[in-house]
Structure formats: C-alpha cells, structure tokens
Amino acid sequence: MNPHSRTGQPMTRRTTRMATSDEQLRLMTRIARLYHEQGMRQPRIAEELHISQARVSRLLAQAAKLGIVRTIVVPPDGVFADLEEEIAAAYGLRDVVVVDVEGEADTVIPALGAAAAVYLETTLMEGDRLGISSWSATLLAAVEAMRSRPGGRFLEEVVQLMGGVGEPQVQVQATRLMGRLAEMTGAEPVFMSAPGLVAGATVRDAILADPKVSSVAAAWKNLTLAIVGIGSLEPSPLLRRSGNIFALDDQEKLRSLGAVGDICLHFFDENGTLLDTDLNDRVIGITPDAYRAVPRRIGVAGGDRKYAAIRAALLGGWIDVLITDLGVAGRLAGRPDRHAP
Template sequence: MDSYTPELATDQIRLLTKVARMYHERGMRQPQIAAQLHISQPRVSRLLKRAVDLGIVRTTVIAPRGVYAELEEQIEQAYGLTEVIVADTEDQADEAHVMRALGAAAAVYLETTLMGGERIGVSSWSSTILATVEAMHPRPTPVADQVVQMLGGVGNVTAQTQATRIVGRLAALTGAQAVYLPAPGLLASGDMRQMFVTDPNIEPVLQAYQGLTMALVGVGSIEPSPLLRESGNAFAESELPALRGGGAVGDVCMRFFDETGTHVESAFDARVLGIAPDTLRAIPRRVAVAGGTRKTTAIRAALRGGWVNVLITDLQVARSLV
C-alpha cells in the first residue's frame, strides 16, 4: 500500500477524500459525482482506486452473529483443509440441538456445492449424516449419479432402517442411483468377510468405491454411537481395550486411527466390510459432519491424518481445534 508523501498536495488529498466519502458514505454513483464536481467519470474511478491504495478507504468485512468466518479460516490453515463450516450451536449441552444444527449446516453445504455428475460415498451408521439428509431439500435437477454405501448396512432391523434411509433419501434428493452394500459392516471373522467379498451382489459395490468423487462421513470415537451400537455392527466392549492399546482414538467408516491420524492396523480391519483406508483417503472431496465435545480428540486426529478435507462442526469443537 502506498503512503502519504510530501509530493502529494493537500488539495489532491482533499479531493480524494471528498470523492471517497461521496461514493462510500453517501452512496452516490460515479456519474453523479463527476457531474457535481465537474470532473470526468474516468477520473472519479481513478480517484476511488487511488483512495484505496493510500489507505483512505479500507474495506472491512463484519461477520453477522452466528457466522464464524475468521475461526473457519484459522482451522483451514492449521490443518490444510479445503473448507470448514462452523454451525452456530450456542447450546452445547443439548446434543439433539447440536445434531440438528450440524445436519442443517451440512444440508445447505450439499445443496450449494453439488453441481452434477458426483458419485457420493456415504457412511452407514452416522447420526449426523442421517440428520443431514433429513434436513435437505430435493434438487430440481439431478446433481449426482450414484450414492454408494461405504460400509455394510445390514444389522438390527430398527437401526438398519436408518442406514437404508441415509442412502435412499440422499439418492432421491439428488436424483442419483442408490447403491447398497447388503451385508453387515462388521463380521465375526476375517474368513466370514472373505466369503462376502466374492459374493456377486457385494463385489460390484466394493469396486464402485474406486470411482467416488465425494465421501460424506461421520467421525466416531472409540465408544460407539447409540446408532452403531444398536445396529449390532459395533466392536464388543471386551474388544475396546485392544483398540485403545493400539493407540486408537477414533474412526471413519470403522477404520481406526491414533492421535496423529495414522491408521491403526490390526486384526480388526480384516473383519470390516467396507471401503479400505487408502481408497477412502484418495477420494477428492471428503466431507465430515461431526461435533460434540466427546469427539474433539477424534475429529482433530481425523484432520491431522487427512481422512477428511472438509469439516462441518459445532462452535465448541471448532474453538478447541485452534
């Protein structure tokens, strides 16, 4: 930015200031200013630009209440993310309120950014993703080609209805084809998983993961969510110490990672029927809808490990991240 110099005459400064005030404070248009001051419109334009260069005019963006643009930018820069959206969630004690706020923010994000031709992978047992699809409005024209289940969606009948609804409703809202993974997400053994992998109904779904352009996921902590526990796809309580012993703090699609975001490889992986860690992290746009203070450590680790590159979270978690 230029600075004032002795060579810049006082009358020039006066004219610059006068034009700037007429334009920015009084709302006058450039032709009006030119006519009133008896100067040309091109000169008015040059004077306005010069006023900015000299710091006479400074542009300030004031975020309205409930918008946290500066905080979002801080998180983006700290973790190398493409985008961060902080939902306005002042009542942190009410988990249902936080869930609705996250779902509403994610719904607006998807409605705004889905432009067509997307192949979207979704996690099956995420309450925040369910809240997202419940909050979305149908698009007037198709904005996605496929919605693919990234983790086996078969489980307890009541919970399975929710997992099916995530895929089916998102597909209906976006005009896409729904692709289900008709198997449990967690199997009793690696041998049992191997049987499913070669099933003609399962194999094409697993192959579809290679062409996904976007992933829509939740972030889990070691303690399974109520929806996951109800589904019957959660690891048993007796198995959790082994995960903790390996350093695991959270998961995305039941792929666990430590505090640095590094994948915790274990025998548990062989029992999960869903997208592989490397395949997941190769998807160009990976959107996490996750919040709640109990998940702060897991969310931070997921960001560090590159499991996601777009984060939609609540205000308290966002503040903790920076």
C-alpha cells in the first residue's frame, strides 16, 4: 500500500482506511473477531474462510495498524507498571520492581526478599557470575525465598563482594546466604575469608596479598551481575551485630561530610558522589571502580529510613535495577501519596 496520497502528503490512518476496500475491511474485521474474541487459531481461520494462513496473518497486522484492533494492558492489583516505568525513565534504570508494601524495615524486608527471589529466578542466565554483598538482611530473605531451578547448574560462580568474617553468631547467617544461593543455582561459591573492615591500609594490603583473598578479588573482574543492599548512614542491625562497621567517631565524620548511604561500605553523598576519605582504605571488598564495571547491578532496599540512600544510589549510577517498596517508589516519582495520579 502506498503510504502517500496523490498530493504527495503522507496518508493518515483515516485516508489509509478509506483507501482500503469495504470488502477488505469487512474481511479484516471478521478475522480480527474470530482471532481475538473467539480465540480461533490462524490455521483454522484460514480453513474456515478459505484463504491462506499468510493472508490471515497479514490482515491481522493490518487491522492493528488501522485501529480495528486495539490492545489495552490492564495491570492487576499489586502491579505498578506505570510507576516502575516512570522511575526507570527518571533515573536511567534498566528495570524497576515495586512491591506492594510500605513502612519500616521489619515490614518491608520479607516482601522485598520474596520479590528479589522471583526476580533472580526469572532473570538469571546460564553462565552468569553473580556477586553478592553478604551483610544484608534483605538479601538473606531473598536467598531464603529462592527455589531451585530444574536442570541443575545454571550459574558459574557466586562471589562475595566484601569481607565475610565477623562475629561468630552473625557469620553463620552470611555463610548460609552464600551456601544456599550456591545450592539453589548450582554455582561454585567463592567466599571472602577476611573481615570486611580492618584497622588501616597496611593491614588491608597485607590481607589482599594473601593468594586466597587475591583470587576472590580477581573473580570480581569477571562478574556479569551483582546484587547488593543499599545501606543508610545508620548501620542495619545485621551489619551492626557483625562487627563490620565504622566506629561512632568515623560515622560522625561521614555525617559531617554529607554521607547518606553506602554500597559495600563505600559511602556517598545525597547526589551519589563517592566520598573520598581514608575510611575507604580500611574496607576489604570490591572497589568502587570494579563494582561499577559490573554490567548489571541490582539494588534491593526499602523502608522509610532508606529513602535518601536509595535516591542517592540512583542519582550516582550505583545500580541500574531497583527493587523497592511502594512507599519509597512513590517518593522517588514525586508522588508521596501512592494514590496520586
């Protein structure tokens, strides 16, 4: 069909429809009703109307172009596609998952964990190498909620992104996180057998020189995706119990510099800009540059007190996939009232 009228002007949908014969429009409508309303398959429509299947397919496509068939997506309750798309566009993200829960950490963690588990189950691909921050209650909830995928191994490695040695009572949880994730995916677990935080750069460098530790650092360069929690300046109960936190004096110093959150103990300000302090020399974990080089970076966080940290992480490009709760999502989109249009 010629896309231009005799005057040389582009044809509108109306002029295109006028250029189509009444008989062809009738046939197009008949096929569209059989296919979309009665659920009849294309081969049977072709047989019923004594035309080729190729023509059935072509006329269905043309019916959509002419507006005879209009597709409307109606999200079910608890699905916030418009809000997710709005946040993704505003912050340059590749994907957003909004969970129908809001409030403080105790309320949102189980729901966020379940959503993150489903996201991982549906998006992990064979051969992926996954890095994970081990001191996160939300990620622990996600891994606990995961189900094994039929067919055995589909991840190559699961690698700790920061030191995993802490207080014995809490260390069990970090080890369980890695072990269960490896079990669910068939991956080889790569543990970081070192503390997440040490006294200074000299101690850090000595530990990183150990072959067992340096081999983990080498594995960070091959990651295809990472999943992390987003910390606020006030450490989570799990991180606090682990012993892998800065002293109160250091936290006050960070606060005075404008720190609002962290990923893997690398702190940033409200714009997501990494704070350059000597505290970075005390962290045993993936460096900011190595982390940003990971192709896909999933952040899982929610709760009212995490809003500033989450927004800063988005502004700074620390993550490109966000899984969060409805309350935080509404604020990110400038809609503090979730019922606002």
